[in-house]
Amino acid sequence: MEQPKANRREVQKAETRILILESARKLFKTQDYDTVTIRGVAALARIGLGTIYKHFPNKLSLLAAAFSDDLKKLYQDAMATVPDNQSFQTQFIHISKRFFTFYTTHYSLSRAYLSHMFFYEQEWLDEINDFDDSYAQKMAELILAAQDRGEINPEKDCHILALALMSNYFFVLANCFLRGKMTDPDKLAALLETLVEQTLL
Amino acid sequence: MEQPKANRREVQKAETRILILESARKLFKTQDYDTVTIRGVAALARIGLGTIYKHFPNKLSLLAAAFSDDLKKLYQDAMATVPDNQSFQTQFIHISKRFFTFYTTHYSLSRAYLSHMFFYEQEWLDEINDFDDSYAQKMAELILAAQDRGEINPEKDCHILALALMSNYFFVLANCFLRGKMTDPDKLAALLETLVEQTLL
DNA sequence: TTTATTCAGAGAACATGTTCACTTAATAAA
DNA sequence: TTTATTAAGTGAACATGTTCTCTGAATAAA
Structure with missing residues (x-):
């Protein structure tokens, strides 16, 4: 059964949504989250203020939607370039x-x-958790391969190990924001490596 | 040099601050964070709305202040009862x-x-980081004792290991909020135990 | 003691996220 | 084709965090 062709309404709504997201991305990329206002996004998109709420339940969801394609792309990119x-x-x-x-x-x-993660609408929480699960699964696969190579103790459960490593990763990431704006990826990676060595031994 | 006796102003200001904190604690304990309003706190404390801002820079700081004694007490209590x-x-x-x-x-x-942790005023961030450092130090001591007992591999750096375990703990705690309100401490503890076993092996 | 200064407190004013009542173009039904 | 219904869009209204101007009690200075 062929999906019915989108009617004019659906097309226009999708176009408005794209306008909103483009404007939101622009502002979120160049300004602090708190500095970006819904009014500002609406003005840049040349739409009514209330229209934003026809598309997104709140500012956070708008942020998440504006951000989510970047993250998916980043994930695919990172996975595609794993040596x-x-x-x-x-x-x-x-x-x-x-x-x-x-x-x-x-x-x-x-x-x-990251900080508002606990407050996301369920829809986004589901997406985030799916992403985390997928990431953990991928890690488990890499660990399994390393166990086959004799690189990691084969007695360890690769799934649990993947979760442990993820927790190391999130801890380091959190410290990026908690401790004087640690903004050098190399330093973060070095700290993570220190933790990971303990977990893998 | 003896500290000068508090004048009437300082005494009254301290009393007002206590009133605010008591009211805030009451409301934060019985209502959602978002449901608690500064106006509500002011009304309960029978003070002017703007007065709150003479004592606390924002709502978050009020929450942190209302909460911080509980956490300190909890920490001391937990440490005092370690078997x-x-x-x-x-x-x-x-x-x-x-x-x-x-x-x-x-x-x-x-x-x-927990979720607003990244946005705290520097004063609170410093306090949180001091707490974390103190906690990590205590863990390192317990680990060192276990290494002396031959329970944990003495070749592992006890400080790094403490950080790795802390990251496991925070990961589990975060999942409490991310995944369908996991509200059973026993389940959280069980998940943590699973992760810790991987890290300690 | 009187005068001047300071600052804790008050509540009006402001900014921004969100809701809501209204409008009208698009769509469905008659 | 006409009429009825729907829903995308709008901006005024509302709620709440925060700022700001003003007041007067407390304190310091003369």
Whole structure:
């Protein structure tokens, strides 16, 4: 059964949504989260203030939507460039460093995105958790391969190990915001590497 | 040099501050963070709305101040009740579980407190980081004792290991808010124990 | 003691996220 | 084709965090 062709209303609504997202991305990328106002986004998009709320339930969701394509792309990019012929630790640090670079490059935006994570609408929470699960699964696969190579103790559960490594990663990322704006991805990666060595031994 | 006796102004200001904190604690404990309004706190304390801002720079700081004594007490309590004649793992889980119990008992408040952590005024950030450092130091001591007992590999750096375990703890705590309101401290403790085993092996 | 200064407190004013009542173009029904 | 319904868009209204101007009690200075 062919999906019905979008009617004019649906087309226009989608166009308005794109306008909003483009304007939001522009403002969120160049200003602090708190400085960006819904009024500002509406003005830049040349739409009514209330229209934003026809598309997004709140400012946070707008931020998440504006950000989510970047993150998906980043994830795919990081995974596509994982070096095959290196140790798991090198692989893991490579992936993590890609994220550190993104987050530190967009400091204010990332701070807002990450810190409000607990308050996202369920829809976004589901998406974030799916992403985390997918990431953990990918890590588990890389760990399994490393175990087959005899690089990591095969008695360790690769899924649990993946979660432990993820927690190391999030801890380091959190410290980026908690401790004097640590904005060098290399330093973050180095700290993570220190933690990871303890976990992998 | 004896500190000068507080004049009437300082005494009254301190009294007002206590009134504010008591009212804030009452409201934050019984309502969602977002439901508690500065106007509500002011009304309960029977003071002017602007007065709150003479004492606290913003709502978040008010929350942190209202909460901080509880957390300090909790920390001291947890440390005072660490079982001496048990394995490090048991000790670590005991401490963590005390925190899990507190956070899950005050779910909404904790969610707000933890999620806004990246946005605290520097004063509070310093306090939080001091607390974390102190906690990490204490963990390192417990680890060192366990290494002396031959319980943990003595080749591992106890300070790095403490940080790795802390990251496990924070990861589990974060998942409390991200994944369908996991509100059973026993379950959180069990998940943490799974992760810790990987890190300690 | 009187006068001048300071600052804690008050509440009006402001800024911004959000809601809501209204409008009208688009779509469906008759 | 005409009429009825729907929903995207609008901006006024509202709620709440915060700022700001003013007041007067407390303190310092003369």
